[in-house]
Amino acid sequence: MPTETRRLTLLLLPTGIFFSAFFLLPMAKLFMIGGGGVKGWSAYTAILTDNNYLNSLLTTLGVGLATTIVTLIISGISGVFLQRHKFPGNALLVSLLTLPLAFPGVVIGFMVIMLAGRQGIIGDLSEALGHDRLVFAYSLSGLFMGYVYFSVPRTILTVMAAAEKLDPRLEEAARSLGASPWRVLVDVIIPGLKPAMISAGAICFATAVGAFGTAFTLASSIDVLPMVIYTEFTMSANFAMASALSFVLGVVTWIVLALARSASSATVAAAA
Template identity: 30%
Template sequence: MWLTFPKRSVIPGFRLTMAYTLVYLSLIVLIPLAALMLRSFTSSWTEVWQKISEPRVVASYKVTILCSLVAATINLVFGFIVAWTLTRYQFWGRKFVDAIVDLPFALPTAVSGIALTAIYAKNGWIGSLLEPLGVQVAFTQLGIIVALTFIGIPFVVRTLQPALEELEIDLEEAAASLGANRWQTFVRVILPAILPSMITGFALSFARALGEYGSVVFISGNMPMKTEITSLLIITKLEQYDFVGASAIATTMLLMSFVLLLIINLVQWHAGRVLRGA
């Protein structure tokens, strides 16, 4: 049979919990997404294609995906450094630094956007220092990347911390005793053990950045064809009562996000197979 159930467990209730799981996921995830896609196809394919392929819409796709990828990559690098510092070193104020990592989770995204805009504007604390160097952050794609990096770094840090805590220091000491330098120890001992967690953290940060709105809408400047993100464009379509256009753009972004996350998960699965084979 195509459907099989696991063997009886000491803890009963698999069928009941599985039923609740399917109902919950259907109500919260599957049915709303299905309704969104069905709303997109209430019009003709020609009209839908015209709405999702407008130059302004295509430009918003490029800005959103490119800035999300750059922000997730930055978070991957610096998130690893933060997670490594918190797990490997004991220092005064460690718990305070650890709490700061979760700050983007607690802050409303609109507050984050206003704060970042005030700091990185030309007359802001940091923006005034960058202005003489010819670097403008606020109201540019660089500002979008800063905002997406801000809201995405907790996903990388919190994903990597358990993996680094489980990594035994004895393995690193053994590698050093066998003549491996620091770079060789990192590449051959540390990186293979935490690579799946790094890919997961990258995927979570990237997915969070794709759908971000509140923190970006203030610092981006919302200039069409330059700094306008897809989330804002969807809101604009809704305000214009263009429900078909908003649904079509949202569906397109959903499919693109699904494909990109699928690729990331395939890379993670392949990396896990290679590591297990090694």
């Protein structure tokens, strides 16, 4: 074995051991358990044939997609603005926007309850205005709010880092050629941010579809897939079905991340 190849093998060996021990082996075990229950290997198709599982999957993907879109819009606008406009209190505002990074999902869920729960601030305001008490913390709207609040801080930092690397000369050239602010945004700024937005969006989506703490706190009557897995595992002791659903959720998330990485790389290559 050539010296260079041996050196590369030794350098990659710790990564390979770590990857095998904490990903490949657990996923293989999860896959085998999923096919070893009463339903056998058909447990992996039950998520498409059983209405309860299918509806939970569609709800999970729908909330994850909506969270990703709204998060990218909020983070894109805010991140570019905060990066390009330095004003008194800018650093403090960025710190406040990224404060939820320190909170686990359960805490985020309780904050949504304090805002839109039965004793929440929004309910107090709606009653003070003479309307019925507005409570939506325990619905899809509350779950969506929690996911967005949880995702924005992670995404806005990525956008700010990408906005810092944008070449201002490209925008100046576009303006000098008569491009309107809208055309500069569409033709220069968004393409420049696209790789970072794709990567951040994929992570946001993966986090939303797999989030358990916030869903556990809020989703008392919402069957998102993490809650269904929890119920199958703890309430029904259906370890095989819980494993099958977990494996399918993991594969779906991995596919989204792989496609995003591919699209992001292709975008960078095209820009180069």
